[in-house]
Amino acid sequence: MKELIRQLVRDAVYAARKEKRADLPDPEQLNIEVSRAKDPKHGDYATNAALALAGQARMKPRDLAHILATYVPEKNDIVTNVEVAGPGFINFFMAEDLWRQVLRQIHRERDRYGHDASAKRPRVLLEFVSANPTGPLHVGHGRGAAVGDTLARLLKSQGYPVATEYYVNDAGNQMKILGRSIVFRLKELAGESIVFPEKHYVGEYIRDLARDLLGSPNGKEILALPEDAAVEKAAEFAYPRILEGIQADLHDFGVAYDSYFFESTLHSEGLVARVVQELREKGKAEDKDGAVWFVMEDAEDEKDRVLIRATGEPTYFAADAAYHKNKLGRGYDLLIDLWGSDHHGYVPRVKAALQALGYPDDVLSVLLVQFVTLVREGRKISMSTRAGEFETLRKVLDEVGPDAARFFFLTKRCDSHLDFDLDLAKKQSRDNPVYYVQYVHARIASIFRIAAERGIDADMTDPDLSALSLPEEVRLIKHLADFPDMLADAAEALEPHRITFYLVDLADFFHAYYHDNRVLTEDARIKKARLFLVEAVRQVVANGLAILGVTAPERM
RNA sequence: GCGCCCGUAGCUCAGUUGGAUAGAGCAACGGACUUCUAAUCCGUAGGUCGCAGGUUCGAAUCCUGCCGGGCGUACCA
Numbered sequence: 060m061k062e063l064i065r066q067l068v069r070d071a072v073y074a075a076r077k078e079k080r081a082d083l084p085d086p087e088q089l090n091i092e093v094s095r096a097k098d099p100k101h102g103d104y105a106t107n108a109a110l111a112l113a114g115q116a117r118m119k120p121r122d123l124a125h126i127l128a129t130y131v132p133e134k135n136d137i138v139t140n141v142e143v144a145g146p147g148f149i150n151f152f153m154a155e156d157l158w159r160q161v162l163r164q165i166h167r168e169r170d171r172y173g174h175d176a177s178a179k180r181p182r183v184l185l186e187f188v189s190a191n192p193t194g195p196l197h198v199g200h201g202r203g204a205a206v207g208d209t210l211a212r213l214l215k216s217q218g219y220p221v222a223t224e225y226y227v228n229d230a231g232n233q234m235k236i237l238g239r240s241i242v243f244r245l246k247e248l249a250g251e252s253i254v255f256p257e258k259h260y261v262g263e264y265i266r267d268l269a270r271d272l273l274g275s276p277n278g279k280e281i282l283a284l285p286e287d288a289a290v291e292k293a294a295e296f297a298y299p300r301i302l303e304g305i306q307a308d309l310h311d312f313g314v315a316y317d318s319y320f321f322e323s324t325l326h327s328e329g330l331v332a333r334v335v336q337e338l339r340e341k342g343k344a345e346d347k348d349g350a351v352w353f354v355m356e357d358a359e360d361e362k363d364r365v366l367i368r369a370t371g372e373p374t375y376f377a378a379d380a381a382y383h384k385n386k387l388g389r390g391y392d393l394l395i396d397l398w399g400s401d402h403h404g405y406v407p408r409v410k411a412a413l414q415a416l417g418y419p420d421d422v423l424s425v426l427l428v429q430f431v432t433l434v435r436e437g438r439k440i441s442m443s444t445r446a447g448e449f450e451t452l453r454k455v456l457d458e459v460g461p462d463a464a465r466f467f468f469l470t471k472r473c474d475s476h477l478d479f480d481l482d483l484a485k486k487q488s489r490d491n492p493v494y495y496v497q498y499v500h501a502r503i504a505s506i507f508r509i510a511a512e513r514g515i516d517a518d519m520t521d522p523d524l525s526a527l528s529l530p531e532e533v534r535l536i537k538h539l540a541d542f543p544d545m546l547a548d549a550a551e552a553l554e555p556h557r558i559t560f561y562l563v564d565l566a567d568f569f570h571a572y573y574h575d576n577r578v579l580t581e582d583a584r585i586k587k588a589r590l591f592l593v594e595a596v597r598q599v600v601a602n603g604l605a606i607l608g609v610t611a612p613e614r615m
Numbered sequence: 616g617c618g619c620c621c622g623u624a625g626c627u628c629a630g631u632u633g634g635a636u637a638g639a640g641c642a643a644c645g646g647a648c649u650u651c652u653a654a655u656c657c658g659u660a661g662g663u664c665g666c667a668g669g670u671u672c673g674a675a676u677c678c679u680g681c682c683g684g685g686c687g688u689a690c691c692a
Contacts (some may be wrong), residue, residue: 092634145634180664352690360618367690428684470627470628488654495655501654502651559630571655571656573655
């Protein structure tokens with residue numbers, strides 16, 4: 060719908076230019092902004108084109124607005140009224156019947172309504188969660204999973220070819236620490252009294268893994284090995300099992316990846332060495348103090364960063380440079396990474412590396428996901444691993460279920476801190492936005508059930524839409540019409556949380572309408588039109604929930 | 616010290632990339648069930664958008680400086 064207005068404005072600019080009414084640029088070059096009017100007095104849509112172009116045309120914004128307005132055709136079936144208002148906005152009043160046609164479109168397109176495959180989009184590789192396989196996922200990862208998976212669905216709905224990937228850090232320090240943690244527990248099981256070192260994994264799952272390892276074939280031999288070999292064996296035994304657990308958690312959370320990428324392959328295939336060499340050739344890497352450093356420009360990052368340690372081991376940064384180059388080498392145009400916000404200082408580094416390798420700055424978008432605090436009975440639950448009380452995603456899933464969890468993770472923009480209230484997520488009332496939205500779907504399904512029981516003809520062909528003339532009905536229809544624009548804007552801004560806000564608004568409009576008006580009325584004409592309307596509402600709720608990965612229940 | 620993010624109603628948060636009179640929900644207060652699900656609805660009240668300047672037709676939004684909070688500042692990831 061916005062595009063329709065944009066075209067009208069473009070035409071007006073073109074006509075005004077042609078008749079030399081104003082000094083205006085070629086409208087094709089113009090990025091014309093169209094927005095929904097907040098106040099019904101301002102019509103349905105507004106453009107600030109006159110305000111934006113007044114400077115160049117050397118005219119007063121209002122004068123230019125009046126000129127442009129005269130070139131917008133007012134017809135009964137599209138735009139019924141055009142007004143200039145405020146400092147120079149042009150307001151558009153759309154024909155009510157045009158809005159109603161949206162209902163036919165929804166019925167025609169069904170679960171494709173809101174989807175847009177028309178534009179040619181860049182190929183996207185979306186990487187998210189990528190938690191180290193050293194322990195189970197916690198709720199922070201859950202948020203990353205919900206945001207990432209929803210973003211993938213959102214982008215796909217707008218025609219982006221999207222692949223999702225999980226980067227598995229199965230190499231380097233974390234693996235050593237994991238292996239060592241297990242070896243310590245093994246020694247403990249063997250009766251040695253040990254002091255558990257700091258910065259190692261202490262969760263009960265490490266004990267379980269140690270026990271499993273001991274019980275495995277040749278498991279007992281491991282303690283006879285030299286320390287380093289034992290640590291390596293322990294890590295090799297443990298990480299695939301932990302990763303399996305992570306995958307099971309993700310599966311139960313409704314998240315499926317197109318691929319898993321293992322850091323170890325970067326090393327074994329020499330990709331890290333190759334990227335360091337390439338940087339060296341480009342004069343972006345040099346030796347200093349026995350290590351190899353990435354040379355940072357002033358504008359990129361505050362200081363140079365080590366690629367290869369004096370010990371000869373590559374840093375995580377070197378591996379990441381190789382990994383991102385590898386991703387682009389696989390033919391993607393745009394990389395999107397979701398990182399925990401504690402990694403934000405790392406963004407300039409990776410971007411600088413990509414630029415040094417010859418890629419444009421905007422080839423990588425990093426979304427930073429803020430931390431989650433669990434709240435129960437109004438009190439924050441400590442997230443410390445030691446407390447071990449309630450930090451895993453699994454426990455949250457067991458308690459509130461995937462629907463509520465996914466929806467809640469998307470009730471805030473991802474860069475703002477989230478309090479996840481467990482009691483609220485289980486509550487069955489208006490307070491809980493998940494139920495509030497799902498209830499719309501269930502209520503409408505219920506109407507059709509009752510209609511069937513009563514033998515009412517719920518035939519959807521050719522209703523008389525002029526029967527939908529109540530202000531609440533028009534408001535509802537206009538909101539349904541906004542769905543495609545909302546999705547397009549959310550995808551462009553990479554902001555999946557807009558979908559939850561949209562759905563809560565839609566639920567507001569529907570519940571109010573439902574409360575005051577009966578769908579199954581005596582008047583056959585009104586009944587048929589209203590059934591047509593609520594079925595469209597049901598469809599849009601279902602489509603929105605589908606992008607969120609949340610179920611749309613038939614009854615509650 | 617330096618860098619990044621944040622500061623909006625008592626609480627939790629939106630605010631369409633600079634637009635018109637700053638919006639929701641919760642909590643508070645007052646109402647609505649003989650009905651297609653009250654897991655719902657209607658109403659009242661609530662604000663110096665942290666503070667001070669600047670940019671312009673126009674600022675919660677952009678710039679500068681303070682105040683307050685979070686994170687980062689590794690040859691960890």
